[in-house]
Amino acid sequence: MDKNSKPDSDLLKGMEPVAPDMTPDPINKDQTEADTEVSSVDNSEDMSGMDDIINEFIVESYENLDQLDQDLVGLEKNPGEVSILSSIFRTIHTIKGTCGFIGFSKLESVAHVGENLLSKLRDGALTLDPPITSALLAMVDAIRQMLSCIEKSQNEGVVDYSELIETLTTLQKGESAKIAPAPTETSSVEKSEEIVPVAQDEQSAQILVPESKSKKEDSPAKPAEPNGGVERKQEVRSMADTNIRVDVTLLDQLMNLVGELVLARNQILQFSSKGQDAGFLATTQHLNLVTTELQEGVMKTRMQTIGNVWSKFPRVVRDLAASCGKKIRLEMEGKETELDKTLIEAIKDPLTHIIRNSADHGIESPEDRKAAGKPEEGLLKLRAFHEGGQVNIEIIDDGRGINPEKIKEKALEKHLITPDQASRMSDHELVNLVFAAGFSTAEKVTNVSGRGVGMDVVKTNIEKIGGTVDIQSTYGEGTTLKIKIPLTLAIIPALTVMTGGDRYAIPQVNLLELVLLEGEQISKNVEFIKGAPVYRLRGHLLPLIYLSEELKVKKKDDNDKVNIVVLQADERQFGLVVEGVRDTEEIVVKPLSQQLKGIPAFSGATIMGDGKVALILDVMGLAQSARVVTQTRKRSRLESSEKGDEKATDKQTLLLFGIGEKGRMAIPLSMVARLEEFKQADIERSGNQDVVQYRGEIMPLIYLAKIFNGDTSYTEKETLQAVVYTKNGKSVALVADKILDIVEETITTKRASNRKGTLGTIVVQNLVTDLLDAEGIVREHDPTFFDNQPLATV
């Protein structure tokens, strides 16, 4: 940066306010070019939004000032050149406008008088003569001086420019004035050195290094505090020198190339694992390291924290709250969550809209809140985090929530759904109708939101970048809006699994652990509830999904191994059963083509080390279509609810268990509270009764084998399987020898039974099965069990 001009002047105290009598023409600097560029200005995480704005302002202004120097000199040669004058005028106008916005009043006032003078020149009221040129150049120097001060110490410095301002004002009035050169640097150093401690210098040095994590507590928005104004020769480089503006398309290209490089690296790694040449191996290792670092670096250039977008929301919310007479507290969590620049741009508008909506419609007036027993101040919370290879953004309010009934009415009224559909829809599905085109529930249209062109646009915009949006609301308690944006550009680590002879990649972020079951373990550990397989993972039930079934592909190797990939989707865990597990690899996520967009099971595709394509599994999508997570995605919603109807016939779900060698018994699943497994060691005795401690209570055990067969071999078993039967808060454990299956059957009693403890005999899966009389057995065992009293010690 050019800092060789060191004008001098006296240092005066106080700042003369400039009367805003001259309203300059609202000419704005052409911003279109700037819009397509990303400024690689310091992106360190702790940068507040304001810092970023100031940095951008400084970088931009320096560029403009360099241009201004040239322009002014050029103008002196061709005083009549209007285009140059206009350009100068615009530059100064932009600087003035931005500092007014950021709160640099001193800088603003200098720019303001300069602008006034320039407007006179431009309008032809004055002609440029050497005194005016000198004054303007002095002004440029003054601006530059203040900028460098701002850059170093976040304030405009202590130098007083009132004389310069006076000169400019006089000139503008058409009088020739004694040219007052801009204040001198040396004097400012002398003066300020007493005020400014050494720490000031350290701070400014930190600001100059973009990677530095220094926290600048004091807000730069505060107008000039009387310190700073220091300039030191040994200062390293200024912001404008350490930053360049780069076209985003160039970054895109670089990103693609790095993606290619990563793939090539993966291929070479595969070769090298076969090779013996030590030199080749070493080179490969090096290539590997360099590629990884390069990849990280390039990714970083495109990443921005979501705080960049959020920074304007406190103001938005404040203004809204004020205009609606509400009290709203805005909380933000996960500001530092980074996402790609293009995604940041894309979510800006939808987010603003959602926040306006929440503040306007969601949060009630203080009176209403009080009446509802809530604190007067409403809470609006923004959360952002990475999960499942996606960026999650949640907008949570504790407002009035959405009334599903009202939505239903509106949707019916607007013919968005048929009455038949409406009757089948869950509250959650109804609430999500707010995203339907042409839907607005606002009873009165405010100037803030509620014109019916709201949430559907939000949804479309988010879906455009491959994201999803979901709304959950409890009427009266609040609304949570969840946005998920995939990292389509990202390079992520992923686990490769095999199913049906094909490879699939699972993003590592979804992965919790791997479980391998072999031989006997399978039948022992995989149980079924209502036909759905579950696995007991350290005492917790893990629902299992077979990938081959989800993808409707034929299993290839039918070995006796079960590979369970334990995955996380939302707050739920589930096990994905695959046929084989390969290794983990860095993959480049490529979006799926238009023809394949509608498949919820896949989030993208990638090219593996051997150059072949593999699909990337969308863990969330799989979980949803397998109903691990309760709500299906909207697109499959109506179809699936129709399917569900067919099943609701007079079938009953039965739990089948074995007693003794051959005995098969069944109990309606509706009577089963839980299936449990108890260790022999945990069984205690109370009187002549075996009991276990279960969920803070003492639960008696009833051995069915003993009742039916007089068999007492259960004492030799290490673990016992039990059906927990609960009534009136009391539980007993019915110990079976073996839990067999859960089936859905139409119960046809073939023969009533007089055998004690059974209700009859039925045929299930072509086998004769006794229907257990659980109540009878329990009553027999403890006649007081069904009395509506708390459980006495048995």
Added chain:
Amino acid sequence: MAQNRQYCTFYLGDLFFGVEVENVQEVFKYQEMTRVPLAHSVVRGLINLRGQIITAIDLRARLGMDELPDGKLPMNVVVRTEEGVVSLLVDKIAEVLEVSEDNFERPPDTIDEITRELVLGVYKLENKLLLTLDTEKTVRLGPPVSMAGEV
């Protein structure tokens, strides 16, 4: 003199098809594909084309024709469309032909519906007919249920 157009031509069975040369990115021989479960029935799989992943659509299936006889491998005609770059699987790639607009005619109404939908028109060549394909419509598949073919 009427305007001449250039078509990249290929065969599907004994039918002779053409795609406007400007829309064709490249052609290449059969390459192994990664199948996509749950996808539309005409999607044969994904191909790695120099780091770009492209979807291959079985043009026979798309036009409701029988499968290619066993043992024969299709070839790829990669077309640029609004829906992205897509590979069309064809039996055999032929030459680039320049045809005169004079010989153009709308497809006759007697051909089957799906073909009529996807074929822009017919050029009457000396010894055969050249059917020109509407690539945009061809790659637009709609919901992933089997729809092509059964007409």
